Amino acid sequence: MTSGADLLRVEGLRITFSVLGGEVEAVRGANFRILPGKVTALVGESGSGKSAISQAIMGILPSVAKVGGRVLFNDPEAGTKPVDLLSLDTDGHEIQAIRGARISKIFQEPMTSLSPLHTIGNQISEVLTIHTDADGSERRARTEQLLGYVGFSDPKRAYDMYPFELSGGMRQRAMIAMALICRPALLIADEPTTALDVTVQAQILQLLRELQSKLNMAMLLITHDLGVVANMADEVVVIYHGDIVEAGPVDAIFRNPQHPYLKGLMAAVPHFDMKPGERLKALREVPVKAGTLLGRPDARRVSGPDVLVSVRNVSKTFATRSSGWFGTGAASSHRAVDNVSFDIRRGECLGLVGESGSGKTTVSKILMRAVTPDTGSITFDDGEGALDVLKLDGPELKALRAKIQMVFQDPVSSLSPRMTVKNILSEPLEIHGRGTPKSRVETVRSLLQAVGLDQRFINRYPHSFSGGQRQRIGIARALALVPQLLICDEPVSALDVSVQAQILNLLKDLQKELGLTTFFISHNLAVVDYMADRIAVMCAGRIVELAPREVLMRNPVHPYTRSLLAAIPYPDLDRKLDFDSLQASGGSDQQRWGVQFSDGGEENALFPADLGGGHYVLARKSVDARELRP
């Protein structure tokens, strides 16, 4: 390869961050290239240095970072010799002329990446102000044109809107417009879809792909998601702890991975073709010894009524004040949970899937009695007689709390930084007055062992643990009271892929060994598919489809479920996303669902139709179940 053919060559790039008490090498001598007009994916876990590389290319590293090596940028339009971007003054005019105009960047979090105080039109046209001589009206015209192109239905109105008035997906579209308005030669996309829902992710990927080929620009796609890589990339660069471990065309990387890390990464991602009972291979497997926990399985868990929790017609409406100033403006209400009914059977894992804002977490909070629903009933029966969960009070409620425990999404904020592991794990025991101080320590030790943590960690504080270890502490805390029902609310979405496999395997083992009943909430269908026996799909506060796992994955009936499944990027080159059919299937847009699935604005028009075999679909009452199948 000659340097003339490469748009960007990174040679011996070293990045070190000076931190308290020394230096951390984030990137150690990275070499790779980006070809013009191609998508190069940079894959790695968080902390592997992939974002630092992209910042080094743009010259926007924080001031505590030191860089070495060369980054040669060969701008085809400039027609001159390659420029070493690292040799330019980071606040100088030369690099400023390149930033935004020739190399531009999309960031992960579209909310914080846009200034909340300026209209998106202002922020996008600013790029034109900096890099072109266009006058005000021309800037506005060009911005509006591009806004229309990236998917704003009313660009003139969108120009004057503020970021907080837009949804996450629309904000990311505005961000893309901002990056592309000067038609750069290289677009750096740093985890562009990680913060987005899966159907929105598919739309954004489609848009990026379209624009990339239309403008014939190169793209450096930074991601941890191998599914995104398989669907987008031409070339792949894999980075692990600051070292580039493998690089090459996407075919070679996926069909014949060489480096153990890459092989491990591929085996650690849950996918849909897993055989029943097949385990994920975590990069660093953690042995689980749940047998030491609590002696023997509780007899109650093994026998007892078939249905542990029964939820019937639960609804919850949140009032939001729409017209801010007076409060006289009609207070609009948002139906977070809309007439939801389901059962959780003893010993099973029920999965709940849905996009953000679909009401998943509200359902879990209602189960925990943290939120009181407006209507409906919940019955909890662990063999000691049925309990009406919503009417419990005082000591009875306290007793119930010990039977339902929760694992939270964010392992950082869900553990108190001021408590040691011992305090955290023994607190539930103290609250419920179980055991003596001495026996509690014993329980804490066996809990730690059960989740695969060293007993020496007992007096440490949460900050000295990694994300995966913290999540295991969270799981141990939930298990401390020997609950009947374990609610897991997105337990792995804040974790890296390799750690994710570890936690999923741990939960699976614990469930099997302790006979736990779990209610597993996630936005990630692949994860739910790996964990759950039955899956419920939630959209806009309603459960639109509920079926055993294999049925739902193989024969989804509801259009929303189908669009969810269609939008998932598989880490498989032979199963690329079908971008054309994505739009047609509709997603959460009820207008496109077809008459048999939409309520047409009427109350109570829909009810769950039984398709047999425990497969329910929310549809109109008048519709015959056979008509629903596509």
Place this chain on the structure above:
Amino acid sequence: MLRYILWRIAVMVPTLLIISALVFTIIELPPGDYFESYIAEIRAQGEGVNMEQIEALRQQYGFDQPPLLRYLYWVGGMLQGDFGYSFEYELPVSEVVGDRLWLTVLVSFFTIMFTWIIAFPIGIYAATHQYSWGDYGLSLVGLIGIAIPNFMLALILMYFANTWFGTSIGHLMDQKYLSEPMSWEKAKSILEHLWIPVIIIGAAGTAGMIRRLRANLLDELQKQYVVTARAKGLSPSRTLVKYPLRMALNFFISDIGSILPAIISGAEITAIVLSLETTGPMLIKALQSQDMYLAGSFLMFLAFLTVIGVLISDLALAVLDPRIRLQGRSTK
């Protein structure tokens, strides 16, 4: 927006009414009234008291009426611009206060301007050059500014002004203009005297403002949208002015509400030390001698300024921050 402004102004009315009730209660709390302390004072001097005249005054001002009625008279009078009668000065309150009110407003206004003009560039410099020698030096000066009490600074400045320039810096103007109507000469004299109290009263506020601006700006400089702006190719200085500084303005604006009364009431001791012709010294005296109408009017004036300050800052915030202005337009 218009509805919001009208609503905010409407809310001021009950707020001020409640404050007036509190003020009235407080000045009624000490036992006795102005006349009793007046009689006691005169008797202590061994002179006779014209009880008839005092009884007449008592009746005229309704001191024989129950407190609730007196409160209503007082509030009703204020609404018509009648702030009552100062027994101490034997003049209507409005005449006693007269110029002093405007001089107070003048001093406060210039103090606020001074605070902002000094604090803004220094705060920005300290934030953008964090941990540099300049930052440390300015922080040290700022901390000294916070630590030195106002009256102390006033005494020090008075001493040096006298020994170095041989001028007396007390008062707000040359004494000969005191009771004269406004003229160019008087205005010039006021401006000549103004800078000393402005520096003294503003010192602590400026230092505090620098610290807060620095902290706020440092937070904002870490934000992702600053990186976005840099990635667009915007130069550092234009980035700073357009994005983080604009965000840091929010706290600046919301400070207005507390700045007005703080400067006016915090300046009293300084005003006594420098014998300024502002309202501070008069308020303290009025409170001591139970000159209730005078004291009450002052307290109401302070309350009014607070309420106005909060109103101004709320409106300015709504103008500056679209998130406050456009709450309801969200399409999410």
